[in-house]
Amino acid sequence: MERIEQHACHGGRQEVWKHASDTLACDMRVGVYLPPQAERAACPVLYWLSGLTCTEQNFITKAGAQRYAAEHGVIVVAPDTSPRGDGVPDAEGYDIGLGAGFYVNATQAPWSTHYRMYDYVTQELPSLIETFFPTTQARAISGHSMGGHGALVAALRNPGRYRSVSAFAPIVAPTQVPWGHKAFAQYLGDDHETWKAWDAVELVRDAAERLPLLIDQGEADDFLATQLRPELLRRACSDAGHPLHLRMRAGYDHSYYFIASFIGEHIAHHATALRG
Amino acid sequence: MERIEQHACHGGRQEVWKHASDTLACDMRVGVYLPPQAERAACPVLYWLSGLTCTEQNFITKAGAQRYAAEHGVIVVAPDTSPRGDGVPDAEGYDIGLGAGFYVNATQAPWSTHYRMYDYVTQELPSLIETFFPTTQARAISGHSMGGHGALVAALRNPGRYRSVSAFAPIVAPTQVPWGHKAFAQYLGDDHETWKAWDAVELVRDAAERLPLLIDQGEADDFLATQLRPELLRRACSDAGHPLHLRMRAGYDHSYYFIASFIGEHIAHHATALRG
Numbered sequence: 001m002e003r004i005e006q007h008a009c010h011g012g013r014q015e016v017w018k019h020a021s022d023t024l025a026c027d028m029r030v031g032v033y034l035p036p037q038a039e040r041a042a043c044p045v046l047y048w049l050s051g052l053t054c055t056e057q058n059f060i061t062k063a064g065a066q067r068y069a070a071e072h073g074v075i076v077v078a079p080d081t082s083p084r085g086d087g088v089p090d091a092e093g094y095d096i097g098l099g100a101g102f103y104v105n106a107t108q109a110p111w112s113t114h115y116r117m118y119d120y121v122t123q124e125l126p127s128l129i130e131t132f133f134p135t136t137q138a139r140a141i142s143g144h145s146m147g148g149h150g151a152l153v154a155a156l157r158n159p160g161r162y163r164s165v166s167a168f169a170p171i172v173a174p175t176q177v178p179w180g181h182k183a184f185a186q187y188l189g190d191d192h193e194t195w196k197a198w199d200a201v202e203l204v205r206d207a208a209e210r211l212p213l214l215i216d217q218g219e220a221d222d223f224l225a226t227q228l229r230p231e232l233l234r235r236a237c238s239d240a241g242h243p244l245h246l247r248m249r250a251g252y253d254h255s256y257y258f259i260a261s262f263i264g265e266h267i268a269h270h271a272t273a274l275r276g
Numbered sequence: 277m278e279r280i281e282q283h284a285c286h287g288g289r290q291e292v293w294k295h296a297s298d299t300l301a302c303d304m305r306v307g308v309y310l311p312p313q314a315e316r317a318a319c320p321v322l323y324w325l326s327g328l329t330c331t332e333q334n335f336i337t338k339a340g341a342q343r344y345a346a347e348h349g350v351i352v353v354a355p356d357t358s359p360r361g362d363g364v365p366d367a368e369g370y371d372i373g374l375g376a377g378f379y380v381n382a383t384q385a386p387w388s389t390h391y392r393m394y395d396y397v398t399q400e401l402p403s404l405i406e407t408f409f410p411t412t413q414a415r416a417i418s419g420h421s422m423g424g425h426g427a428l429v430a431a432l433r434n435p436g437r438y439r440s441v442s443a444f445a446p447i448v449a450p451t452q453v454p455w456g457h458k459a460f461a462q463y464l465g466d467d468h469e470t471w472k473a474w475d476a477v478e479l480v481r482d483a484a485e486r487l488p489l490l491i492d493q494g495e496a497d498d499f500l501a502t503q504l505r506p507e508l509l510r511r512a513c514s515d516a517g518h519p520l521h522l523r524m525r526a527g528y529d530h531s532y533y534f535i536a537s538f539i540g541e542h543i544a545h546h547a548t549a550l551r552g
Binding site for chain 1: 283284285286287290337338340342343494496525526527528529531532533534536537540
């Protein structure tokens with residue numbers, strides 16, 4: 001791993017690292033915030049998955065999470081949202097290809113060689129982080145929009161792996177909305193049965209672990225009715241008896257101003273679980 | 277004034293407005309954060325002046341100031357850093373022309389028609405803000421780098437106009453450093469005597485008001501020794517008996533990670549003065 005940025009921030013350090021990913025067959029960048037507590041002791045890790053069009057930069061420059069991570073002694077790891085570089089396929093549109101990995105393992109050409117973001121964020125990246133940084137084994141995961149989908153799927157598919165999960169304005173049912181239809185058709189192919197393994201609303205039906213889902217959703221979010229549809233998750237959780245804490249936030253949109261407004265509450269939630 | 281962005285943020289609203297500026301003879305954009313208190317009552321205003329290359333976006337997306345502005349009930353106004361648009365002259369380099377107005381009134385062609393950022397930020401903009409928003413008459417001013425210079429100069433040249441002033445990594449002595457030499461030669465011409473009216477180190481010598489200067493400066497700032505030189509201000513304030521609170525911050529650089537780390541302390545400082 002090669003450190004390409006380092007900035008003092010809220011008593012700790014915001015860093016950006018570059019490394020060769022075996023899973024994705026390309027170089028990847030990842031933001032790592034080390035709180036001041038990490039100078040002296042191992043700290044738990046919150047993984048943050050960003051949304052469509054983002055790189056590793058958006059969250060670390062705009063969310064203001066470092067203040068809260070420093071307060072609670074949590075390392076925050078924010079990877080890029082897709083493989084990148086020479087030979088990595090792309091396509092027309094911001095919602096497919098580069099910046100739009102959707103945190104699945106693609107099975108279809110030309111995507112399947114590089115677009116394996118699920119394995120990357122749940123396996124390879126944690127292994128690297130836990131090798132190179134002073135971490136405990138306690139992990140939490142969160143994300144925004146496409147990354148909220150990624151966080152929910154990662155937690156629901158991996159019982160015991162995360163102490164807590166949360167999301168901002170997640171795509172809860174990609175199999176039922178246009179963003180998901182487009183991406184899954186490309187990455188996973190025409191057999192819609194295979195899509196269900198990557199859909200939080202489907203996964204809560206048989207979740208082996210009743211990890212509570214903490215979700216904030218802005219009511220003024222332009223994507224609310226078409227792409228996000230939190231009512232589908234509410235119903236599925238109700239049917240399955242899966243604990244859901246869904247907070248509808250009047251006036252808030254899909255932007256980082258929304259995330260910045262509530263990231264403190266999310267980090268406090270994760271910190272409590274990570275200490276437990 | 278035309279509102280071009282509006283986002284709920286920390287219980288208030290982060291807005292961006294566009295307006296025709298008479299002073300600058302062009303359209304200008306300005307960020308305005310309205311804290312929740314502004315729904316019910318007039319609030320004091322903190323003006324923020326950004327640094328080289330910035331637009332009205334950098335501070336509002338990266339500093340995380342809204343949380344503290346909401347806590348203290350302060351409106352935060354963050355204008356662009358230069359005139360822009362058709363017919364506004366530019367030149368080679370990030371440190372002259374667009375994004376580099378240096379908060380002076382240019383006297384030299386081709387700059388003098390549009391580059392009057394001093395009059396804009398100290399006169400026209402406050403008049404607009406105080407007409408269109410629920411403000412009290414209490415004003416404070418702060419800024420970063422070139423904008424720290426602008427804030428110090430605005431306060432020192434206008435006794436009684438600001439309740440408080442602060443800066444992050446300001447250019448304290450533009451007449452003695454390369455950034456200032458280049459900009460002032462272009463904007464103000466060859467008579468170096470005229471430069472002194474735009475230099476905080478010169479202005480503290482005869483300041484009519486002993487408004488305390490609060491300054492944070494990172495010790496790992498790449499521009500510290502060449503462009504910023506806070507020791508020059510320390511000496512001038514000491515000689516003049518002008519109150520200076522200069523805090524050298526070990527490990528911090530020139531980035532918004534530095535600003536985000538200490539903007540809360542600055543806003544608390546201004547809020548105390550603005551309530552007084």
